[in-house]
Amino acid sequence: MSGPSDFQPTNPALKWIERRLPIFGLVHSSFVAYPTPRNLNYWWTFGAILSMMLAVQILTGVILAMHYTPHADLAFQSVELIVRNVNYGWLLRNMHACGASMFFFAVYIHMFRGLYYGSYKEPREVLWILGVIIYLLMMATGFMGYVLPWGQMSFWGATVITNLFSAVPYLGETIVTWLWGGFAVGNPTLNRFFSLHYLLPFVIAGVVVLHVWALHVAGQNNPAGVDIKTEKDSVPFTPHATIKDMFGVTCFLIFYSWFIFYMPNYLGDADNYIPANPGVTPAHIVPEWYYLPFYAILRSIPNKLAGVVCMFGAIIILAFLPWLDNAKTRSSKYRPLAKQFFWIFVVVCILLGYLGSQPPEGVYVIAGRILTVCYFAYFLIVLPLLARIETPRPVPNSIADDVLSRSRGKIATAASIALAFVVAGGLFAGSTQTARAEEGGNAPPAQKWSFSGPFGMYDRGSLQRGLKVYKEVCSACHGLSLIAFRNLADPGGPGYSPAQAAAFASEYKIKDGPNDQGEMFERPGRPADYFPSPFPNEQAARVANGGAAPPDLSLITKARSYKRGFPQFVFDFFTQYQEQGPDYVSAILRGFEEKTPAGITIPEGSYYNTYFPGHAIKMPKPLSDGQVTYDDGSPTTVAQYAHDVTTFLMWAAEPHMEARKRIGMQVFVFLIIFAILMYFTKKKVWADAH
């Protein structure tokens, strides 16, 4: 369709280039003059949205790689230091981490759109298969990217997923060892994953070029599923499709920004804020939400090899779709049965995703098996059968006819799209939340925090008191290794002056050296120093504390969570509730009881805590009334201490939260205004096309 262009630049310099390399003609014929079906709906803007997401991921990824250290001992810390120290590091990291989810969200809509409108049918088979290849590459890239922060989920995700290959008969072990570059997941694994994670996006970009090329040869499909026949059926790509795509992209950016600025950890897993520990597996290994349906299929099959084969088969089968469904009518709009089965299939996929996040036991296993059968039956039985027995409704004669017949009912479509968006977003996104369970404890009561909500700020007084509690009580056993003394004077922090922070630092003894004599020595702390940890190493901490090493508290409020459950997690998305961590931490501090309730036995050396999972905690009751003096007249009660120290620890976990919310508000105001402008511009541009 995009045959040789007769476009000629008028500028002599451009003419000179064009004669030697006809690049302007290529761009003109592909992205300007290219005829676009007039009847495309907003589902078609996801192609542009995906291109943007790929660009965003590559750009932010290249930048993050400038600051990241791919070493097993340093990776976790380097990611945290990016977030804390690099200019706008928190923003870039949130963009990249949430961006992966947005990328998959958009690709799923893009794929379902192709499925619904039969975009894989003749002559677009190669186009579709290239899409499946891109999707596979995305999965590999996303998986390896998730390993890089080197948290608990990174490590154990890497272990579980690479072990899938051990199911290969005879060669399994050899392959897995080769993948790891060692006898277990370790530093060599991290290094190669980093290298490949950097490489694959560019491979994706290459396949995307082929994908777009194939698209421009076959021409775009459209909701009516009939080909462009006359001039009246199409509009030029620029400005019509361009402006519409940009409007779609802007709306998508609003959705994306909600995550970046307000819910950055909503899609993540609290366990990934715990540094990788090869000796302890988290209670629930859950992949990122976008893999959950396939993970559910894997777990439904009771045989290892068969499970792995089915999981990969569930993706590979997509490549055969053009031959499994050989109905002549493309669009499901005119296929009453196919349309119903399509929506059933969508529900099956979402339910599989939900099951993937649940523990593999009881009714979940049975449901998983049934849904796995449904998933494959859709491709292997329903679609081939429908092609034979279904009588489609008549398709419109031309695209122009289709446009005329459906110029009404547009608002309803738009509204339903928006609704579908919100529901699917909330559901899919939230499905992982349920898996972050801390089981066996009571749900901590939700507290009022000054830092919750879109305008939340840290209460300075509370931060200062919390610091005092940390210093006088917690710091005896717990480190705070990611916080430097200078941070106490940072904007959005406890509000000390640089001089006060320096004075605070000088009260600490810091190990330094070696000096000219080659000896280590102690000196007073400086603002640039980090809070010293109470124990020289983990072993020492373990021995001194009855076998349980007290965790570092820098990230504790992000690394702890509890089960929210359905449908609570869906509401959380809209109310921006993300204080599970602080609620949990403060509940633990207040949850010690003198008397163990009847029926619960607490082992020797442990203490009863109402909110601790399993109730037996190794930490003795740390706070009691009156233990720390406050100079500002605040009550010196355990409840107040717990509240203050939790506020302080929330700040320690996210020192730039105030900047995040402030910039988020500016971004939202801008994007909404821009979306309105884009909407009217789009209407003007399209005024003569309708």
Next chain:
Amino acid sequence: MTTASSADHPTRRDFLYVATGAAAAVGAAATVWPLVAQMNPDAATIAAGAPIEVDLTPIGEGQDIKVFWRGKPIYISHRTKKQIEEAQNVPLSSLPDPQPDSARVKPGHDQWLVVIGICTHLGCIPIAHEGNYDGFFCPCHGSQYDSSGRIRQGPAPANLVVPPYQFVSDTKIQIG
């Protein structure tokens, strides 16, 4: 686009396009800023560049030490009488980058020369006590500095830079 404006409101459409385009430009510029700013030194690097204190007592006359501040080597030389005299007596007019010795040391501490040991030509590190001027010699392209760290010969355009520092006591300086 102006030619395409409809006759009855010729400006409203243009205004819309201009406003949308302007908003897009503002948005693009605001997006680019963090992507550029991230390459500046991060907060930890800046904090690590805080002033340092150096004890001068171990440096005997005619000796020098090299310390690092902000990743740069700093030469601290305890000059001999001869070196001081040479530095003070050279006619300023004969210098490529004229600067009296008094402007390069702290008053009352003539014997201490503190300079950033980075050749002003292209950044190599000059060697102390070498060259024809009782000062520094840069092996890279042959620049020669005198006992006050001033350029005397070779391709370097300027004198060795004196870092910000002050005497905390007679035997201790703070650099930065």
